[in-house]
Amino acid sequence: MPTIPTLKEALQKIEHYCAYQERCHDEVISKLKSLKLNSNEIDEIIVHLIEHNFLNETRFACSFARGKHRIKFWGKIRIINELKFRNISQYNINLGLAEITPEEYATTFDTLAQRNWDSIRESNIQKKRKKCSDFLLRKGFESNLVYEKIKELEQF
Incomplete structure (x- = not known):
């Protein structure tokens, strides 16, 4: 026992x-x-x-947001939902998201979208569009960004 x-x-x-x-x-x-x-x-x-500073929710939120964006390439929506799930305050969630610069966010999004689009071996453009947009939405990127990017990727 x-x-x-x-x-x-x-x-x-x-x-x-x-x-x-x-x-x-x-x-x-x-x-x-x-x-x-x-x-x-x-x-x-x-x-x-x-x-004794072993536990600090602000530090946790910042570290979580940075890590999930840089390592797992999560978008803001997924990061927000995961932090809310862990009962982190809105104030700390906002501080955590501030750790991700708009440039870094855009670069990650563009790279991820391009890589995923190129990896999908689908001749039907509708199915390819759906697979790519579903992937990006699952990662937690905003739908308006996703749909604009899909249109852009279709042009090439």
Whole structure:
């Protein structure tokens, strides 16, 4: 039977968990619950983590937005939805999105759209258009950008 860690052991464990990678409050709380801690202990640890700068939702939102855009090439809509899912405030979501410059966003979008368009081996232009636009919408790019880009790609 797994032993319930003491408050000190749980604190060390969760400090390491937060130091390894940026975490949001929800991730930390569910990790603490998995360690079988009661709500008073969880609250005490959360306060400690915030006071000692292990837990910072603004930093998490900025890091999340930058990383998902640069590494996974997500658009703003998907980033916003994922941050909302993690109960991040609108203020922090806006700060996170500010980490992505409009130039970087446009470059990523253009590169991704061109690469996907070129990779689709479909003779039916309707199906090719649908596949490419579905891909870009799934990535979280704005529909007006997607449809304009598809029209542009069709010209070549």
